[in-house]
Amino acid sequence: MSSGIKIFSYLPNPRVWKSLIAANLCGAEVEVVGDEPKNLPNWLWDYDARELTEDDRANSALIRKGRRGFTNDLYKTDEFLFAHPFGTVPAAFDLKTKSGIFESNSIMRAVARSGKPNNLFGGNDHVMASRIDSFLDVNLVFSREHQVYILSVEKMNEVLYNRMKSAYEFYLDGIESALKVNKFIAGNFISLADISFVCDVGYFLKEVNQKDVIKAQGFELISAKFKDEYPQSADHLVGLSRKEEFSTVITDGFISL
Ligand SMILES: N[C@@H](CCC(=O)N[C@@H](CS)C(=O)NCC(=O)O)C(=O)O
Secondary structure, eight states: OOOOOEEESSSSSSSHHHHHHHHHHTTOOEEEEEEGGGGGGGGGEEEEEEOOHHHHHHHHHGEEOOOOSSSEEEEHHHHHHOOOOTTTTSSEEEETOOOEESSSSHHHHHHHHHHHOTTTTTTTTTHHHHHHHHHHHHHHHHHHHHHHHHHHHGGGGGGHHHHHHHHHHHHHHHHHHHHHSSSSSSSOOOOHHHHHHHHHHHHHHHGGGGHHHHHHHHHTTTTTTTTHHHHHHHHHHHHHSSSSHHTTTTTTTSSOO
């Protein structure tokens, strides 16, 4: 068992919440370091992440062009990029080995594996563990489409909109079907599949905050009829978000169904 996990990220971040919720459910140790999104260009991205000093700013070897979600230059150490070859946040480290763990679903899985014995990730049941991973893989595709959609929301076009709509329908059709036969997404117990669902679908429903921007460009909110089209998913989302392990992590008002 590892000694715990440290996560560096912009905050608040639903992708970090996945790990914090998992930690609450399995008693794992998770430390979070970070700042508001707009401030991360003023941080040194490193195992010992911290605000930049004048010397850091003068060190051109640290400067990397933001590639996904950041347009400014970012200051990342070589050690950070060795541990995190894709250079993204949330960026997690195993506290004992300093090994890098990236992708929010994988970080959450590492947290679950580092906690007290639990079956959030499927435990010793390899088939169930793989089934949970299957849900997480589909969730990542949905979440990646969402990231592209949000980053381009002010310059919407037909192709982008239809890609998002189809990723949304694909993921939620599957979740709705799964919830028709089981109480939880992967089976009859709570798993990482449920946690990623709450964080990523909850995040997607914030689309409503962009209603005017989307409508002004001639498009409708993709999630406008979420509750009617996906009733089991909506109930599951609300039910889980009210549980203490979730509600103490999720920012107040995030899930407003
Ligand atoms: N699918 C990844 C998304 C991570 C990601 O794309 N992070 C972006 C910010 S939203 C990033 O760190 N970009 C760094 C850069 O632009 O260099 C996850 O779930 O962790």
